[in-house]
Amino acid sequence: MIGRLIRLGAAALALSSSLVWAGDFKVSLLGSGVPNPRPDRYSQSTLVEAGSQRLVFDIGRGVTIRLWQLKIPLGSINAHFLTHYHSDHTVGLPDLWLTGWLQPNYGGRKTPFVLYGPTGVRKLAEGLEQAYADDIKIRIADEHNPPQGVAFDVHEFKAPAVLYERDGVKVSAFVVDHGEDIKPAVGYKIQYKGRSVVISGDTRFSEEVIKQATGADLLIHEVAVIDPDLLKRSPSFQRIFGHHTSPEEAGTVFTRAAPKLAVYSHIARYGDAKTPPPSDADIVAQTRKTYAGPLVVGADLMQFDIGEGGAVAVLPPAYNN
Numbered sequence: 001m002i003g004r005l006i007r008l009g010a011a012a013l014a015l016s017s018s019l020v021w022a023g024d025f026k027v028s029l030l031g032s033g034v035p036n037p038r039p040d041r042y043s044q045s046t047l048v049e050a051g052s053q054r055l056v057f058d059i060g061r062g063v064t065i066r067l068w069q070l071k072i073p074l075g076s077i078n079a080h081f082l083t084h085y086h087s088d089h090t091v092g093l094p095d096l097w098l099t100g101w102l103q104p105n106y107g108g109r110k111t112p113f114v115l116y117g118p119t120g121v122r123k124l125a126e127g128l129e130q131a132y133a134d135d136i137k138i139r140i141a142d143e144h145n146p147p148q149g150v151a152f153d154v155h156e157f158k159a160p161a162v163l164y165e166r167d168g169v170k171v172s173a174f175v176v177d178h179g180e181d182i183k184p185a186v187g188y189k190i191q192y193k194g195r196s197v198v199i200s201g202d203t204r205f206s207e208e209v210i211k212q213a214t215g216a217d218l219l220i221h222e223v224a225v226i227d228p229d230l231l232k233r234s235p236s237f238q239r240i241f242g243h244h245t246s247p248e249e250a251g252t253v254f255t256r257a258a259p260k261l262a263v264y265s266h267i268a269r270y271g272d273a274k275t276p277p278p279s280d281a282d283i284v285a286q287t288r289k290t291y292a293g294p295l296v297v298g299a300d301l302m303q304f305d306i307g308e309g310g311a312v313a314v315l316p317p318a319y320n321n
């Protein structure tokens, strides 16, 4: 694969004319946005490929489309993990579950859909089975789809917990702080062959994220930005922003945890008729008040290769199209 590569070593950033994936530990942003129905930023979802395992964290809008843009069959995901129950993190679940069960090459699942989530995931899965009972019945009778491929294999947990250990890949969940009324809410840490990726989930400034991400190769963190004057005059924006992390706060998290690379995903930015939403450059400038290390503003289909020896390569999304 040829393309512009941003290679981030300890603190250096260099450009290379060709890309050689280390290949055994890779992260793809499937959705880097929030509930805003934008075609360029679907809502939250992240694919982690480590060794033999394909894992999806959060299942937001458009997840099936992004996976198939990467030529990954929907039915080939080994396990799925939810951080919390805001709809921008779960609204793609019925699509991934049911479309992945169809038997053309984009689907193909013949074994149960493995779903991990904090308390509430069982209710969600049971509700979907009820909502789609007629579709399931029809496709078994008419298309002879394998019945076990549409079953849920639900793992409901209370964080902190080690959830998954398979072929050297370990996934653990930790508690984050998304606000008093938004519980449970967790983040995830994925470890493979001495390397690690941490996903903050939706959270305010969190000491636990700092603890989990200290020494991590890649920290994927949420962020929320708004013009301070607009925030002052809008009680509803104040409520939303009270549940998230500002760029300055995220910069403090990055400085203290010192991951090899910090990446923003779940980028919440708001404006109104008078005030444009902040740009990527605004987000970076605000983060730079508290953090001087390697930083990328994520985009849908951006990919990260977690190499051995502390190198994280970034493949910009344009090269996937």
Ligand SMILES: [Zn+2]
Residues within 6 Å of the ligand: 084, 086, 178, 202
């Ligand atoms: Zn949320």
Ligand SMILES: [Zn+2]
Residues within 6 Å of the ligand: 034, 044, 086, 088, 089, 202, 266
């Ligand atoms: Zn969210």
